Amino acid sequence: QLQLQESGPGLVKPSETLSLTCTVSGASISASSPYYWGCIRQPPGKGLEWIGSVYYSGSTHYNTSLKSRVTISVDTSKNQFSLSLRSVTASDTAVYYCARGAAASGLISWGPGALVTVSS
């Protein structure tokens, strides 16, 4: 049974970098296409926003409005993938989710989410 678990700092100061790690259990992160690994966020009381996705090969796709600040990478040795969001502001406060997706099938499995607050 695939499980994903987000881990992060909980609180990040404005202008700093938000780092989130997604740990995968029950499956290998090296699973080949059509699977990919993704990050999604949800500001308090608002809708879902896709941040980006990464294939085990390292190939990435990012949200158009965030791509200048985002990096998602895979660490196959730890069966993890990670999100880095630079130069954060209060508007980056959200619950951040990790997920596994498949081409044309959507985001199949989700982690429980982790709240990250941007505040001084």
Added chain:
Amino acid sequence: DIQMTQSPSSVSASVGDRVTITCRASRDISVWLAWYQQPPGKAPRLLIYSASSLETGVPSRFSGNGSGTDFTLTISSLQADDFATYYCQQAHSFPLTFGAGTKLE
């Protein structure tokens, strides 16, 4: 980017009612559309993929339809567990995009 427009933004219904939610894509996405259910305070759950395929374990009262730009999610007979927020998402191409959500209350 492909824009996804959901309607209505909220709907009031009762147990046993039939409810339909619509989603429109800004351009042709064939059948590459997914629907999610998000209960309050929980992570989203995939209900339907490829516009009409039911994810494993999802009750048969949920159904999806459509192709091209217009899609629907129907719940045939509402149960208490179904009161949640529903999102559509296009899976046609990156960047992936979601609708704004429909709150069922």
